[in-house]
Amino acid sequence: MTPAQADPGKRHRVVIVGAGFGGLEATYRLAGAPVSITLVDRRNHHLFQPLLYQVATASLATSEIAWPIRYLLRDRPEVTTLFATVSGVDAQNKRVLLEDGDALPYDTLLLATGARHAYFGHDEWEPFAPGLKTLEDATTLRRRILVAFERAERESDPARRAALMTFVIIGAGPTGVELAGTIAELARDTLPPDFRNIDTHSARVVLIEAGPRVLAGFSDDLSAYAQRGLESLGVEVMLGKAVTECNADGVMYGGEQLQAKTLIWAAGVRASPAAEWLGAAADRAGRLQVEPDLTVSGHPDIFAIGDTVTINGPDAKPVPGIAPAAKQQGRYVAAAIRARLRGEQPAPFRYQHSGSLAQIGKRKAVIDFGRIKLRGAVAWWIWGIAHIYFLIGLRNRLQVAISWLWIHARDQRAARLITQGSSKVVR
Numbered sequence: 001m002t003p004a005q006a007d008p009g010k011r012h013r014v015v016i017v018g019a020g021f022g023g024l025e026a027t028y029r030l031a032g033a034p035v036s037i038t039l040v041d042r043r044n045h046h047l048f049q050p051l052l053y054q055v056a057t058a059s060l061a062t063s064e065i066a067w068p069i070r071y072l073l074r075d076r077p078e079v080t081t082l083f084a085t086v087s088g089v090d091a092q093n094k095r096v097l098l099e100d101g102d103a104l105p106y107d108t109l110l111l112a113t114g115a116r117h118a119y120f121g122h123d124e125w126e127p128f129a130p131g132l133k134t135l136e137d138a139t140t141l142r143r144r145i146l147v148a149f150e151r152a153e154r155e156s157d158p159a160r161r162a163a164l165m166t167f168v169i170i171g172a173g174p175t176g177v178e179l180a181g182t183i184a185e186l187a188r189d190t191l192p193p194d195f196r197n198i199d200t201h202s203a204r205v206v207l208i209e210a211g212p213r214v215l216a217g218f219s220d221d222l223s224a225y226a227q228r229g230l231e232s233l234g235v236e237v238m239l240g241k242a243v244t245e246c247n248a249d250g251v252m253y254g255g256e257q258l259q260a261k262t263l264i265w266a267a268g269v270r271a272s273p274a275a276e277w278l279g280a281a282a283d284r285a286g287r288l289q290v291e292p293d294l295t296v297s298g299h300p301d302i303f304a305i306g307d308t309v310t311i312n313g314p315d316a317k318p319v320p321g322i323a324p325a326a327k328q329q330g331r332y333v334a335a336a337i338r339a340r341l342r343g344e345q346p347a348p349f350r351y352q353h354s355g356s357l358a359q360i361g362k363r364k365a366v367i368d369f370g371r372i373k374l375r376g377a378v379a380w381w382i383w384g385i386a387h388i389y390f391l392i393g394l395r396n397r398l399q400v401a402i403s404w405l406w407i408h409a410r411d412q413r414a415a416r417l418i419t420q421g422s423s424k425v426v427r
């Protein structure tokens with residue numbers, strides 16, 4: 001009997017940890033299968049992370065990119081949604097351990113717990129240079145960016161005002177590039193008429209990257225185009241400079257100190273502790289090494305997918321940590337569970353890369369489909385349509401489309417709200 005074959009008379013129990021792109025896709029794809037599913041997440045919402053930077057830069061509201069998990073699965077009586085944090089796995093007794101002491105028995109377990117940002121051994125930098133992974137991170141960053149302008153408005157000392165109006169983004173992958181371009185536009189196009197004592201055009205946006213180019217995952221010509229696009233928005237792009245210190249005064253990079261009150265970390269990720277829970281082999285970023293069928297070595301009843309794992313694609317390169325990859329893996333695991341319940345052995349997982357996209361400000365984007373490469377306004381329209389298509393629900397699609405059209409036409413960013421604190425607290 002394969003590990004997933006159901007006991008007669010009893011539904012096969014699948015526990016899925018994580019309702020991100022991978023876990024939710026697997027849950028959707030198991031609809032109609034002879035299983036009962038328990039979906040556990042420490043947040044009550046599924047989050048569309050690719051647009052988080054737009055919440056951080058006041059372009060979109062939180063509810064436009066997140067949905068209550070319970071609501072998404074309201075029509076699936078065989079799925080129980082639990083709002084809880086998983087703290088370990090007792091693989092011997094086939095139980096998922098929760099932080100509050102409870103345990104969930106499983107026949108098949110799927111770990112889809114994602115990743116967080118990593119500070120390359122300098123966790124002490126996090127309070128000064130927060131990263132972007134959750135809705136809380138996004139609203140915290142939004143607050144820091146907006147409060148910096150508010151404080152600059154009543155700062156008389158030129159050096160302190162300059163530090164308040166300097167925004168540093170560390171890491172020039174898609175998130176860093178998108179943040180830098182949007183903050184530059186916020187300062188240049190949206191905010192100028194609203195302030196009396198400062199000229200927000202003079203805000204500095206500095207993008208620091210240790211590697212030789214921005215968007216390292218894209219082709220050379222698209223990354224050069226992206227750099228020119230950022231520079232035309234006034235972003236200062238610093239390449240080949242590793243950050244050696246982040247503190248309350250600013251950032252040290254390439255031997256220089258830059259005074260800046262807002263630092264944003266967009267470099268490096270660390271997988272969730274799924275590998276530690278199982279004592280399984282992991283790479284340097286903590287990503288669990290999985291078998292070709294996405295099970296954990298020595299645990300044929302435990303699958304792991306998405307950003308928390310590493311596996312090579314058909315090109316012998318690691319499958320990238322992007323949403324389509326997590327979804328493909330979720331889809332594969334659902335099919336594998338169904339196959340096992342029929343007594344069949346699933347074929348190995350095979351990744352198909354669908355392309356990479358990044359936005360550079362509100363009118364340009366780059367798209368790398370492999371053989372086909374697009375840039376400029378055409379790429380921006382495709383980028384926008386693709387993102388709207390992948391949002392959940394008509395209302396959110398319409399809302400986001402209207403918000404973007406409004407930004408295009410009027411440069412207005414409606415979500416410029418400072419929440420989580422009073423005017424006394426900056427950091």
Ligand SMILES: Cc1cc2nc3c(=O)[nH]c(=O)nc-3n(C[C@H](O)[C@H](O)[C@H](O)COP(=O)(O)OP(=O)(O)OC[C@H]3O[C@@H](n4cnc5c(N)ncnc54)[C@H](O)[C@@H]3O)c2cc1C
Nearest residue numbers: 018020021022042049050086113114306307321322323326
């Ligand atoms: C800012 C940002 C921008 C991005 N932009 C893009 C992009 O433009 N295009 C793209 O394709 N990809 C993008 N990505 C990457 C993409 O979002 C991830 O690859 C994808 O989310 C991975 O899916 P996942 O299911 O593995 O993990 P996630 O979607 O991160 O889901 C993990 C889930 O597990 C839950 N969880 C974690 N630990 C526990 C625990 N202990 N107990 C209970 N629940 C837990 C989390 O709350 C979360 O809901 C971006 C990521 C970020 C952070």
